[in-house]
Amino acid sequence: MDEAYLFAHYHGVLFAGGTVTTIGASGGWLLNGGHGVLSGSLGLGADRVLQFGLVTPDGREIIANQCQNARLFWALRGGGGGAFGVILNATHLVQAEMPTTSAIFSFPASGDNERTYMALPAENMRDWALAGWGGPSTTNMTALANPYINTSQAEIMMAPAIHFVQSQNGTALIQRFRSYFDYYVTIMNGSLVASEATSVASFLTSRLIPETAFQNETTKGLMVDNIMNIKASGLVPWVLNTTPLLYGRAQPQQTALHPAWYKSVWISTAQGGWRPGASLHERKLFSGLLRQATQSWMTIATEGCSYANEADPWMEDWADQFWGENYAKLLEVKNEVDPDGLLGCWHCIGWDAS
């Protein structure tokens, strides 16, 4: 991903990629949707891809775009990696670089102040997303970026969060960067990067939370409770404000993703894992926790969906949760291009436990 960001910047254009450096730009990230800080207004990777070059299971090297192999092109835009062919290359839409304003908040956590803090994005994130803000948040930290407003406008819009964070002896920083690339290098791929030990088994679960949940007082309260319950259970809750909500207002859906993607505000996630050498009992305990988190978000956001790239690996009803009404057509395309089932992977299109 880093190389794509750098290459685009070198040519004075913006590549709207994912949040971190280590994932591939034209592999699994793109094939299952691919969100990033700017997805809210610019669309997901799958919205912005113009063409794939691939080898199909029968050994042909072909191109898929809106004119050639259009059904396959649709399926590759969100239908997932490892199912339809081996991608050799992809052509991504880019655009002129734009100055970007950031809002970075953090404060020392005390439990109570985290709950109060999470009520702020539950209350405001739909409006913030519709004004162009995107990025990750957790219970005592948020990093948002917006290419459409200046720092004075940002200070007004973010006033409730700035005041709260300052009242908790935290830091609220509104900054202007010359380009999104500068923001990405300094913040997303700079100060926010955390290393993780090798051989730790990491998992997460995700739920896209529809905007209707942000328009209902009861659901807003339940969302905050759920985030705090997840934290109390030992998992790490993150909400990713990276859904194509604003983009979906202007563009009809052209991808194979679950339609809830274009009507959602948050990707709510819970992360955790087990250390090397964990016993079977410890692993089962952890998988139970993760499933509990999955279930709790599903109960609150029944109209939402789950992101296949960041999903509970033990999710039941995975085809419907990942692709909804699009799964049937995706399976048709899979059977057309791969009638012998040469390609298969866990919870991918056509995966069959039997």
Ligand SMILES: Cc1cc2nc3c(=O)[nH]c(=O)nc-3n(C[C@H](O)[C@H](O)[C@H](O)COP(=O)(O)OP(=O)(O)OC[C@H]3O[C@@H](n4cnc5c(N)ncnc54)[C@H](O)[C@@H]3O)c2cc1C
């Ligand atoms: C640290 C970290 C940060 C992340 N941040 C984000 C983020 O900001 N936004 C986001 O949307 N997701 C994010 N993810 C999730 C990420 O999208 C998935 O992990 C995704 O599967 C990565 O794809 P990959 O090609 O890099 O990985 P791989 O594990 O190599 O591939 C994933 C799947 O895609 C298939 N695949 C890969 N390449 C090809 C190809 N050329 N042709 C056909 N199939 C292929 C593989 O067979 C496999 O099934 C993150 C993950 C991690 C670990």
